[in-house]
Amino acid sequence: MADASTIRALDAVKALAFIGDLSMGQPTDHSLRTSWLAARLAAEAGHDDAQCCVVQEVSLLRWSGCTANAAGFSEWLGDDIGGREAMLAMRPGWGGEADVEGRMEATIQPLAQIHCEVSGEIARMLGLEEMTQTALRHIFEAWDGGGFPERLDGARVPQAVFLVALASDLEILSRVYGLEGAQTLIAQKAGRQYPAALSRIACERAAGWLAELDQQSAANRDATLDALPMQQSTAPEIVADVIDLKLPWMAGYSRRVAEAAAGCGTRLGFDAELRQRTYLAGLIHGMGRMAVSNAIWNTPGRLSPAAWEKVRLVPYWTARAGKQIGALARETEIASQAYERLDGSGYFRGAAGGAIGAEARVLAAAACWVALRSPRPWRAALSTDEAAAVLGEEVRAVRLDAGSVDALLSFETDGHEPAADRNRPAAARASLLSPREAEVLKHISLGASNKEVARTLQMSPSTVRTHVESVFRKLECSTRAAATLKASTLGLI
Template identity: 35%
Template sequence: MEARTEVGGVRLAELMGALSYAADLGLGQPIEHCMRQTVIALRLADRLGADAGEREATYYVGMLMNAHCHADATEQARWFGDAIAFKGDGVEVLGMNTAQTIGLLLRTLASHGTAVDRAKRLASFPGAGFKQMETFLTTHSTLGAQFAERVGFDALVSLAIGQAYEQWDGKGQPLHLRGDQICFPARVVQFAGPAETFHRRHGLHAAVAMGHRGRGRRFAPEVVDAFGAHAAEILDDIDEAGSWAALLAAEPGLVRRVPATELDAVLVAIADMIDLKSPYLAGHSRGVANLAAEAARDSGFADEEVSTLRRAGLLHDLGRLGVSSGIWDKPGPLTETEFERVRLHPYLTDRMLARIPALSRIREIAARHHERLDGSGYPRGLTAALLTPPDLLLAAADVYHALSEPRPHRPPLDAGHAADELRDQVRRGLLDREAANAVLRAAGHRAPARQGWPGGLTGREVEVLRLLARGHPNKQIAQRLAVSPKTVSNHVEHIYAKLHVSSRAAATLFATQHGLMGTYESGG
């Protein structure tokens, strides 16, 4: 991405800072963990003689390296229950011996589900579990690198994110790179993260000891040595230096901005990243954004208002990343505690975006998509007098689109039943009548029928891909399509080969980007 200094647009560092907050929550870490790891990485880079390009890449990789840690959270939750808590505890492995590590893993695998479920997990993890964990790391780094390319970062940023889980001894993922084959920003940032966590939890000496244990194995010797020699200076005033304002002020080089003409493309990339949180959400943010924008256009909104509403739709579910997939994917009723966590996600969206002045109106609309006319909504319990027309449209679009998608407790509703449910919520005083009618009118404008499928896929492969993206295992897909599991397995193999992907999350992202998940396209 070419450096831009013009007034206007949104600072790229601000957007990446918001995503770093989402990564913090997804990792089970406190807010500003990724910012503090960025400061540690920058200070290490300075002591190791990084050039300007390496230093700039280190800055952005520090905030973005873990942004896709939720991409296969559904699969993680099947093994570990609360995947966020597991990742929060998992970093402690770097300070454990083998017996302690095995003990933590066994306790986690046996922490949830029925006795039969626990026994199956414990029996299958040594084979299938470890193999899938390697796939998780490959997915996170590969999709992260693709995201960096989509938003226009320099090649070194994308390269470093793609190497985030490599190890100095060659035992990392996905390419088993060794030593100096791993680029400088990746070597520095992959150490800075656990160094920040160990320092915060256990103190300076524990962080230094953690580095020494991994020296020459997980971590580059020169990085560990530089940290060990200067740890007190590197960690000095880390809370202040890792704050939002201080880190933005420390942006290397010229201030980069995303101009208004390119902002939509960046926000779409973020929306696609958000929706990887759960297979039930594939294409949701794009679909809600497009449906709300179409309804606004039909309602006579000015072009600028339509654009603002669409952008709010793209970001409205950012806060979902801070809530465990075990809740989003739960097939049965939520407990009171679980529902309180669900109610928190619009608030998290608001807080993640609160420090980006250029997105203030977008943030306000996005954070209100679960408010209701009678005050029964959340997170603030606003009533009709305090809700604006864009708020009302986004709420109605979100409800209708969600009804048309599967959820863990129900199948998707067809268009007629979704419309009936939307009208029922109007009658109950929850949603605005005019907004709901505008959404229903817009919902009649589906994307035109395709003349062919993307990626060289066949019609049957698209059917399989859609079910795969929704999280169905091969046996369920076979039952749905009345074919054998072997046939489905062959289709999945062909799909992965044609799309050049190796995981469900990556295939889901392709399906979302190419409009295969039932999202609504703009009709105007």
């Protein structure tokens, strides 16, 4: 699609750290603080500079797989965000009925498998070192061999796993329970979650480190991150794909919004730089969605006032991301205006008229169009004519910009080839999966079960299962979330 469509891997990592913190119910600088603490802990424990860099990278990407299992946590705990916040804070009874009934291990294992596989795959896609990838693929293993996903004993687990786990515990538990409370809980986990010697170092140095960290400015912290070996270019679409993993029925949504916005901008005469900026804004406009639980997003009817207020804050959280990701500041500003309306009825700012720039007007129209044309748990996708009629009503009500809507509909109805298809030759796509496998993959990527796919495609569940197994084998993955992520990158869905 876009011109010079790459960003620094480091900026993608910062975006993913922000997304992960929101998804886990943490302050938006949790991963940044953990990264700093993990590096200090590694250095104090005698590790070299290379290992210190690895633990920083792992800290920033530790939660990158958490959008992929949000649906599972939502089904288990009701609130994927609040439930995981309680889990990390070790609040009594956080596991609910699964804990009471002795089902914790069986419940957590598949969720950990999804998380680890996806986060490791993200590191691979970003071009990070093998040590970082391996640590992320084992990020929930424990020193005593009781961790996930493979229950490896401590000697077989990368040291970065324990360094990051301990740094994260120190950051979270000291914030929730105070320094002494954190030291007590860390001591209880010593010898089980991480080596006892490592926990002693953390507890001895904790007061000084936390005081130093609290006094550190954001600029100084960014300078430390900018020194990390993640300066290579990467595709910005990976951020969009991770965002969309949170809700199975959102697969590919952010890419389609970005493509529609850029196409609309082309029709309006945007230059290459403006088109690229609008495209990137479309990719990341859903970052703030991570702050809202899946239970709210899956609500079939009218939202309660409290739930609606959380939804209205989605673009606020997207705007906050720009504070963490300096290189994408202009794009996040545009992205945060995706739900503003010309008459002032939008959110979160309630901006109106001239306060909404050309790029934001285009993005608002594109996001509305793609949402209407996409199926949701509570409704089927609208047809082209139906969606166009809705946009026409929005224009007449002076909520959407008429020029942007006209340009968008012109672009969307001229039979253009999707960007993913242009970037990957048809022959190459066809050689990877059979047409039937690609069809099955498309359905499962949107959250359909094997039985649902079987009914839709009029085949037996066993045949669907065979196709799914073949897709997993060809894509070298073992979970649907990882398959969806890889398929999006390869232009298969």
